[in-house]
Amino acid sequence: MAVKVIIPTPLRAYAGKQESVEVQAATVAEALTSLTSRFGELKKHLFAEDGRLRSFVNVYVNDEDIRYLQKDQTRVREGDTISIVPSIAGGSRG
Amino acid sequence: MATKTGIQVTPPTDKPAVALSKEEVMRYSRHLIMPEVGMEGQLKLKAAKVLCIGTGGLGAPLGLYLAAAGVGRIGLVDFDSVDSTNLQRQILFSTSDVGRPKIEAASDRLHGLNPDIQIDPIETRLTSENALEILKDYDIIVDGTDNFPTRYLVNDACILLGKPNVYGSIFRFEGQVTVFGHPGGPCYRCLYPEPPPPGLVPSCAEGGVLGVLPGIVGAIQAAETLKLIIGKGEPLVGRLLLFDALAMRFRELKLRKNPECPACGEHRTITKLIDYAEFCGIRGEEAPAPQTTVPEITPRELKARLDRGDDIFILDVREPHEYQICNLGGNLIPLGDLSKRVNELDSSREIVAHCRSGKRSAEAVEFLRSAGFRKVLNLKGGILAWSDEVDPSVPKY
Secondary structure: OEEEEEOOHHHHOOOOOOOEEEEEOOEHHHHHHHHHHHOOOHHHHHEOOOOOEOOOEEEEEOOEEHHHOOHHHOEOOOOOEEEEEEOOOEOOOO | OHHHHHHHOOOOOOOOOOOOOHHHHHHOHHHHOOOOOHHHHHHHHHHOEEEEEOOOOOHHHHHHHHHHHOOOEEEEEEOOEOOHHHOOOOOOOOHHHOOOEHHHHHHHHHHHHOOOOEEEEEEOOOOOOOHHHHHOOOOEEEEOOOOHHHHHHHHHHHHHHOOOEEEEEEEEOEEEEEEEOOOOOOOHHHHOOOOOOOOOOOOHHHHOEOOHHHHHHHHHHHHHHHHHHHOOOOOOEOEEEEEEOOOOEEEEEEOOOOOOOOOOOOOOOOOOOOOHHHHOOOOOOOOOOOOOOOOEEOHHHHHHHHHOOOOEEEEEOOOHHHHHHOOOOOEEOOHHHHHHHHHHOOOOOEEEEEOOOOHHHHHHHHHHHHOOOOOEEEEOOHHHHHHHHOOOOOOOO
């Protein structure tokens, strides 16, 4: 299944400066594995050493947080959009 | 409609008895003739107390619009002074304000815009010790800070006090906005239970920010604040609004209240404010991230050695667009490309790596040493220190 993964601005530097990447996957886990196998540097930004998704990185399938679906086993369908949304803190002194 | 009756309207119950003067009716006429605000809404605005944490990129449009809208009391918290790099986006300030405390310049500007409102200048850094005392006097808190420890501090203080927190944050050309701490709604910890470890996510100072971006995000925060005050419309609760200025696209994601949340869940464990620098793994925003020490050379030592004619290969690990701003004539290999291009380097030569501040080049030195390079040093303080100590004609950015 072809799904689009939207790469957030802070992580684009580690994903060939691309805004989004299309991958073939049936689950969120497969999509992220496919992504990090293509862009090795992304891995340490998305996953902690124990292989779990980092707690300041949220992943959505369309507009739903996967923590409230089946986590990384959430199934994706053709044409779905996966968004990676890390926390950003900028604002004042910037 | 209440708006037709002008200054005689009875203020909403349980609010202080306020009324608008003839001049205020004129000033706010574009609100008053709109049924969604009207006299009732304008009196609520006049009675409202809003605390803006941070008077920078987000705080600037926020403060201006809240003051212009007639929010009766606006607290401003900041401890910084205006510097010239702020002027690219912090539209509260003028060139003549450079060097002034932000709080003072911001208060003057907002008073100039609207002399009828009360501005509380609070020149301090928000801490676990003072946060509850400062926040408790206000109805709505607006978070326009720039670092993770303060964001978690503001969140927890708002939850403990039961106050809504209008949240906005930005990076380069992307922003996030939502309202936390609304009854029944999620909080910041529901969204992100933990902050990133220091160094993994670049700050705006490192990553840059499109000047107009905080203008847009801060203005959305202002709109949400005004809506909460007048109690109209659909607040941005349980929804995370993402904005990408480059694509010029807004997206909305569902934001759920986490039943297990340590701050706002049923079995909450956070019952008082904690040490947020420690929670975020750092000692304050200015403190550099803890790093393994790598061998260093100071700008003065490097200058002396180059003047002596020593054979030193200068490795610049910044990005090409930074090289265009200023350079030391070094050989450019961006940090991200170093592992692929390491074969371009001669390990028998002495190498001095540098970047803007010395942080990225420290990573480069660490990487090169692990790859077997023995004669590699980090330029301490980077190009910024070179400008300070050796050649002031090199611009700082």
